[in-house]
Amino acid sequence: MMIRLGMVAAVFAATSMVAQAAPTSLGLLAPGTYTFDIPLSLAGTGIISDQFSFTLGQSSQVSGTLTGVDSVREMRADRFSEMGNVPPVFATTSVTGGVAAFDFGALSAPSGVGFDSGFYTVTLSGLADGGVSSLKLNLQVSSVPEASSWALMALGLGGLVAVARRRVH
Numbered sequence: 001m002m003i004r005l006g007m008v009a010a011v012f013a014a015t016s017m018v019a020q021a022a023p024t025s026l027g028l029l030a031p032g033t034y035t036f037d038i039p040l041s042l043a044g045t046g047i048i049s050d051q052f053s054f055t056l057g058q059s060s061q062v063s064g065t066l067t068g069v070d071s072v073r074e075m076r077a078d079r080f081s082e083m084g085n086v087p088p089v090f091a092t093t094s095v096t097g098g099v100a101a102f103d104f105g106a107l108s109a110p111s112g113v114g115f116d117s118g119f120y121t122v123t124l125s126g127l128a129d130g131g132v133s134s135l136k137l138n139l140q141v142s143s144v145p146e147a148s149s150w151a152l153m154a155l156g157l158g159g160l161v162a163v164a165r166r167r168v169h
Contacts, residue, residue: 023051023121030057031143037134038066038124046070048128052137053121059144060115063103067136072100072126079120089115098129 024038041050048069056062066072075091091102104115128135 023053026052026054026139028055028057029060029139029141031060031141034137034139034141036137036139038137039134040128040132046128048072048124048126048135050125050135051121051123053119055119056115056117056141058117060117061104061142061144062115062139064101064137064139066100066102066124067098067138068129068132069095069098069100069135070127070129071095072102072124074123074125075102076123077104077115077120078123079116079118100126 024036026034026036036052038050038052040048042048062077072093072095075093077089077091079089089104091104093100093102095101
């Protein structure tokens, strides 16, 4: 009886230690196009329950595609900062023929123009195609000018208009 109890305790301890693996790190992403293979933690089961992380050095918009997907239940980005968690951002997704297109949208940052710079963890859940062991992730990262850049550009344009009007008169 004690041996059975010990075996049950050992199995319970082993399964509790097999928690969610650390997120797959994609590193620092500058504006551009990237392709990654994201290994599935539950490969062969058809269930997607995985995470990947990346760092953005500047404000950016993030969109792309995932290949090897039947459906996406949720794709959520969490940003962690020194001041605590920022509310998560949910991607809009559409799946056609095993390819999920996603876009985190233009309203994902407090500034309303994309992701602010920082560290992000993306949680993905849904259903994968039959026996795939990884998803192909294609990311498009495009830079978004900061408000000060827009202000400087408007000031410069205003200066050009003033010079042009002065020359006409």
